[in-house]
Amino acid sequence: MRTKSYSYWLFLAPVLIALTLVVVVPMLLGVYYSFTSWNGIVTGNFVGFENYTNAFKDERFMDALWFTVKFSVVSVIMINVIGLSLALLVTSHVKSSKLLRTVFFMPNLIGGLILGFIWQFIFIKVFASVGQIIGMESLQGWLSTTNTGFWGLTILMSWQMAGYIMVIYIAYLEGMPKELLEASEIDGASSTQRFRFIVFPLVAPAFTVSMFLTLSNTFKLYDQNLSLTGGGPYNSTEMVAMEIFQTAFTQNVFAYAQAKAVIFFVIVALVALVQVYVNKRREVEM
Amino acid sequence: MRRKWNFKMEIIGLVLALLWLAPFYLMFVNSFKTKREIFTSTIALPGLWNFENYIEAYERLDFLRTLFNSLFITVTSVLLIVLFSAMGAYALSRAKSKFSSVFFYLFVAAMLIPFQSVMIPLVTVFGRFEMLNQAGLIFMYIGFGASLSIFLYHGALNNISRSLDEAATIDGANRWQVFWHIIFPMLKPITVTVAILNIIWIWNDYLLPSLVINQPGKETIPLKMFFFFGEYTKQWHLAMAGLTLAIVPVIIFYFFAQRAIIKGVSDGAIK
Numbered sequence: 001m002r003t004k005s006y007s008y009w010l011f012l013a014p015v016l017i018a019l020t021l022v023v024v025v026p027m028l029l030g031v032y033y034s035f036t037s038w039n040g041i042v043t044g045n046f047v048g049f050e051n052y053t054n055a056f057k058d059e060r061f062m063d064a065l066w067f068t069v070k071f072s073v074v075s076v077i078m079i080n081v082i083g084l085s086l087a088l089l090v091t092s093h094v095k096s097s098k099l100l101r102t103v104f105f106m107p108n109l110i111g112g113l114i115l116g117f118i119w120q121f122i123f124i125k126v127f128a129s130v131g132q133i134i135g136m137e138s139l140q141g142w143l144s145t146t147n148t149g150f151w152g153l154t155i156l157m158s159w160q161m162a163g164y165i166m167v168i169y170i171a172y173l174e175g176m177p178k179e180l181l182e183a184s185e186i187d188g189a190s191s192t193q194r195f196r197f198i199v200f201p202l203v204a205p206a207f208t209v210s211m212f213l214t215l216s217n218t219f220k221l222y223d224q225n226l227s228l229t230g231g232g233p234y235n236s237t238e239m240v241a242m243e244i245f246q247t248a249f250t251q252n253v254f255a256y257a258q259a260k261a262v263i264f265f266v267i268v269a270l271v272a273l274v275q276v277y278v279n280k281r282r283e284v285e286m
Numbered sequence: 287m288r289r290k291w292n293f294k295m296e297i298i299g300l301v302l303a304l305l306w307l308a309p310f311y312l313m314f315v316n317s318f319k320t321k322r323e324i325f326t327s328t329i330a331l332p333g334l335w336n337f338e339n340y341i342e343a344y345e346r347l348d349f350l351r352t353l354f355n356s357l358f359i360t361v362t363s364v365l366l367i368v369l370f371s372a373m374g375a376y377a378l379s380r381a382k383s384k385f386s387s388v389f390f391y392l393f394v395a396a397m398l399i400p401f402q403s404v405m406i407p408l409v410t411v412f413g414r415f416e417m418l419n420q421a422g423l424i425f426m427y428i429g430f431g432a433s434l435s436i437f438l439y440h441g442a443l444n445n446i447s448r449s450l451d452e453a454a455t456i457d458g459a460n461r462w463q464v465f466w467h468i469i470f471p472m473l474k475p476i477t478v479t480v481a482i483l484n485i486i487w488i489w490n491d492y493l494l495p496s497l498v499i500n501q502p503g504k505e506t507i508p509l510k511m512f513f514f515f516g517e518y519t520k521q522w523h524l525a526m527a528g529l530t531l532a533i534v535p536v537i538i539f540y541f542f543a544q545r546a547i548i549k550g551v552s553d554g555a556i557k
Contacts, residue, residue: 007461011377012389015432016372022429026407033407040410086302093292094299101542103303106310108549109536111490113508117515117529118313121522126328159306161514167552211556220400223492223508227515244402245493251371258406265403272398 027265044255051259060235061260064243067254071153071239072218078158079214080207083165088167091173100168102257104163105252112160116227119156123148123228149237156224161217165210172206173199219268240264297506310533311437317526323476324522339527340519346517347510347528348503353535356506363427365486368477371432375439376465390440396433409497423498427488435480436556442476442487482543482550489536505534 034051037044054060090100107115123142137141142148176199184194222241225231231238231246238246244264248257292333316324317339318332343349378386412422446469454464470477492508505513511532518524540547 005381008377008381011373011461011465014366015374015393015428015436016389018370018425018429019393019396019432022408022426023399023404024392026404026411027399027409028406029407040406049487071391072403089295089299089302094296094297095291096296096299096303100299100303102540103306103546105548105551106306106540108551109486109490109540110533111508113490114511114529114532115309117511117525118309121316121526122309122312125324125522129328159309163306164551164555167548168555171552171556180463186466213555220402222402226492227512240403241400244404248406250473252407254410261403261406264400265398268400269398 007116015110021286029277030258031262033255034262036255038255038258039253040254045257047255051256052263054256055260055263058260060238061240061247063236064238064240067150068114068221068239071150071221075154075157075161075218076211076214077178078154079161079165079218080210082158082162083210084169084203086162087165087169087173090092091170101163101167104166106163107160112221112223113227115156115160119159121267123152131181144233145231146233146236147202150225152228153224154223155235156228157218157221160224161214165214167204168210168213169206172203208276208280212272215271236262292301295395313526313529313533315529316522320441321521339523340531342454342515343524343528343531346524347514347531349531350509351503352505352510355420355504359423359427359495359506360485360488362480363424363431363488366424366428367431367435367484368481370428371435371480372439372470372473372477373465374432375436375443376469378436379440379443380448390436393433393436397437401430405493405497418498418500420504423495426494426498427484431484431487431495434554435484438476438480439473442473446472476553478542479550482547483554486547486551497506507535 035041035046035048037047039116086100086104090097090104094100119145127139127142131137143152180198180202181194182196189197220241221239222245225237225239225242229237231242235243240260241264244257247253247260251257312328315331316328318335318337319339320336323332405451408426409418412418412426415492417425450468454468459467468495489508490508492512495506495509496512499509511528514528515525
């Protein structure tokens, strides 16, 4: 097939048109609008970097950004530790291996919105009633403070995503040559040594994939945030994605919201690129 | 050397599995309780398994229609994404040129763009052309879904020898016939992956339909669930019945296709 031929363009046309109209044009328009006083109908004047400087002075936006960073760091660590532990567990000669995989993976199939509602019930009603029975005061009033909202979100995300990350680690663990492990066992390596010097280096590529997936999923989180805490109390558990949505569709300041959206894009893209670069280098060294 | 059955791990695993299922257990048992029963205990089994909550939730959710809307949007979008992405990736992999690599990197780069960054102009532009409806939603899913799908198909196509294309062409097949009768069937394993990843995403998506679907009666399950839950915030017994109803179709799908689903998700993440 040549790029000059009709068939080349006919084969490409549907996806190319869809991508252009749905992603490329809105992205370019968005960058342009972020430098204006656009209100959704009239483009308005060119205002330079005003929207951007305002965004960095916007306390609510900066709080949301900081909350998102804290949430992502804690969640990425928790999800990966739990996910890798589950993967080691189900690959360690247990008879119920298949059943366990099925169970741990299940939450991933259900939408974040619905999972958030289920956990809202657990944190608010179940925690309170269990707390009453066993006399633990700290189980009362979950999701009504910033702190419990934060941990509520990380627990929900760890429960949901650990099984997903487990599946990725399993793929690498099962691809590992068994002779290596057996040889090291005969040579007298302890299980900690085997993990540190054989398993860990061989599953290093899995870290690249898992870190990338968890980071991008947690950093861009919206559905779970909306259904579990709704950003409350007093917007203190609001993450960037929700803050942008609120600025755009509740406060109706489109150009300003779009400037925040562009900042969001730059951060997401930078983190992704840096991470892939760092992980690729580490893999080679190990 | 055969390793022994690991009894300790077996027990830990089963306990953890029960812990993992606990949220679903709590949702399920409380969906049968009365408001008063939930107030006294959230953990015990219901005194009486009555289906009244379900009858009310079923009506309020307009369940059959909502389920049909979700099925219609998901099935149509995924079929089109599979077909168009396979076609696009086929063109990109068979015509090696500057155009092709620019397009390929464009699709890959688009994966980095978070939805919020294009959301506002997207909705205003489509709104101006009266495209905030089911057709517009499906079109948007093709645009957002194409990137990852093309990426996956492109990888698989590079492993299929071009000599097959050439042999078929010599035998008189045209481009479409080569693609449809020879190449596309060979892509079946990756098609399953692409379809599963897109089904999970589109079926569960809330934000995009909430911005695009404004007509009553056209809501998908997550969208209807959001309104339903908002109305019944303090009526947990009804909310739990509604949530259980919303999850049942997914559990059925998982029951029949779990091996393909887990394989698809793992392949999609690793490639």
